[in-house]
Structures are given as C-alpha cells and as structure tokens.
Amino acid sequence: MKAVSRETRERLEIFAALLEKWNARINLVSPRDMPHLWERHIGDSLRLVPFIPRGARVIDLGSGGGFPALMIGIACDAEMVMVESDQRKCAFLREAARACGVRAQVVPKRIEQAGVPPAAFVTARALASLPQLLEWSAPFLLPEGKALFLKGKNLSDELTETERCWHMQHRILDNRAASGGAIIEISDIKRVE
Template sequence: MTSRFSLDDLCAALAPSFDVSRETRDRLARYAGLLEKWQPAQNLVAGATLQEMWRRHFLDSAQLAPLIVRYRSDQAPVLLDIGSGAGFPALVLAILGVADVHMVEANQRKAAFLRTVARETSTNVTIYDQRIEDLAAFPVDIVTARACASVTQLLGWAWPFCHDETQAWFLKGEKADEELTEAAAMWKMSVDRFDSVSDPRGVILRLQHISPRS
C-alpha cells in the first residue's frame, strides 16, 4: 500500500534547492490543521483533494518558491496573488519566506480564513477582501494565480499593477496551451514553462515583457 504524501515528502521534494526550516515546517503544519478544521463548514478547497492536501495544495504552491528565488534578483519582491482562495499559492509562499505578499480574495469567508491562518502562523501578509477590479493599483514585481481564471483574464486583471520587469507566475493544467494561444491574440509576452512537481499534467508558466496589443 502506498503511503500518503506528507509534509516530510514536501520538504524532500523542495530539497536540495530550497531548505525548509523546523520553524517553517511547524507553521505549515499549523496551516494544514486550520484547513482541516475550517473545511467542513467553509468548503475552502474541493473536498476530494483534502486527503492529498500536502501534494495537491501545499506542494503545488511551494514549488514556486525556489523558482522565484532563482529567477528574481530582488531581495524582497512585491507579490500580488489574484483570487487567493484558501491561500494557495500566496500564503504558502509567504510562510516560506517571500517577504511582501498581497492577497486578493473577495469571498468574505475565505478572507476570514486567510486572516486566521496569517495570525496563527505569525505570517505578515496583506489581505484585500474585495474584487481585484476594485483594488487601487500599485506596482508589483510578481503576480501569481492558481485555479482562478484563464491567462487572458488574469493578464487583464494584473496589467494595472505591472511595470516593465513584472513577472507573472501561473499554475496551470492541461489547457495551458489553449489559454496561451487565446491570450496571445490580446497580449504580447514572452513565455517560459516549467514542469510541475506536484502533478504530471500540470505546468508552471512564467510570463514576462507583458503588454497589451494595440
């Protein structure tokens, strides 16, 4: 019988390129405990994925951390996460050390969960419980999103926050190519792809040099 993917397995998957300290492990475990506690009443994630949350949610999010470290020279990049839901990937990234994380989640119950996790794991993040369209724009270095919307829609939401060096990191599935083709009709961008370590069908997109087509 195959054992279930665990926090230990997550840490092993990130090593040796990214070290997870004992304190960080404890904070991730606390996050997972709160997710299990809130899930029955709040339906924060798809119920069928809770049994595999360390792989399906935590590792899927955490795999961005070493990539961001590798491909961003900023010591403390400003990160904007669109449609944060239960905190994946942004709250995981903040626990792993991304310093300036801003999370946008219009669902009030999910925003309350995010604030609870941030408080109980001593994680400094900014949470906006409003629609991204209603948020006053500010410059960000990284935009992230997971299971939220199409690439076209995400770029439309992200554009007011972008500057010349902004990178968009999107966790996508089997329709990534279809979404990129659609987005290319409206947006100029360079695209890099990385294999997902959490899902063989998944792909991580890094979009740069983003601008709308006139």
C-alpha cells in the first residue's frame, strides 16, 4: 500500500474497524478477504488517489462497502456522491462517511434512477463490464469529465467489446502486472451512431 499521511492512516483505520464490525452483519466484503483488507481493498482503492485533485466532486457508482469512494474521500478530501441501491449498505456508507469525516452524499437508488448532477469524475470498482460502465457513467460526467475504473485482467477484451458501441479516449494509468489489474481513464464518451 502506498504511503499516506498519519491523519489519513488514522481515518483509514477508523474505516477498517467500522467495516469489520458491520461486515459481521451485512456482506460488505467476502469474509475470506478480511485478512487481506488493507492490500486487496483499501490499498487497491488508494491507487486512484494520484488521479483525482484534492477537493474534487466525484460520483462513485455501486459504492457497496465504500471502495473506492470512501478511500478517495479520505485521501483526497473529495466531495463524494455514492450511488448504492442496497439500503443496508447505504446505512453503512453514511455511518462510515460520518465517522471518517468524509463529505458525502449517499444516493439510495439504482444507478439508472440516481438523477444526480454530473461531476468531473466518475469512479467504480468491481461493478460491471466496461460497456455497461460507460452506459451508466455517461450521464454523470461533465463534458470535460473523466471516468476512472479499476478493472481486472480482462480489460483488453472489454476494450475491444466497448469500442463497438462507444467512441472514447482512454489511457491505462496504472497497470499492476502481478494481479493483471489496471486503472483505465476514459473521457470524450459518445455512443456509436
């Protein structure tokens, strides 16, 4: 995991303790992932931090257990809009944002029904295939906005599939060869006519 300030580390520790407590009642992360929470979930989510300016407004789709939304909110002092349809997970997100001092709005709706104003950044992690992510993200992005997705080892295949129905600019920002995962930045999204 990348180095963070002492204050950020303390806030991340508050988050981790809260997640462990809540995970016993609702499934936020797989129980077998709990021993690897810091590297597999927190550290992975923190990989987005260098690409998001401090104080930015970010819409996170399918926020679930708070990854990457709350990590971005903590490390970037970002204003987070978290879209999550599971009411129990929404309760966790509200409590975790409060406990960790994250400026956050939790939208307890399906992504297609969220109806929030667009932002400069849209994020998602372990949510859907790239074509589906673009379908959901396009209405939430400002014209100059960027979508930042943490994707797995099938990214190349997903890009090929996506280019059939979407015009876009994209860059691979961070490629972790060991896990096969990457961060992809997408902008100038337009549906193929």
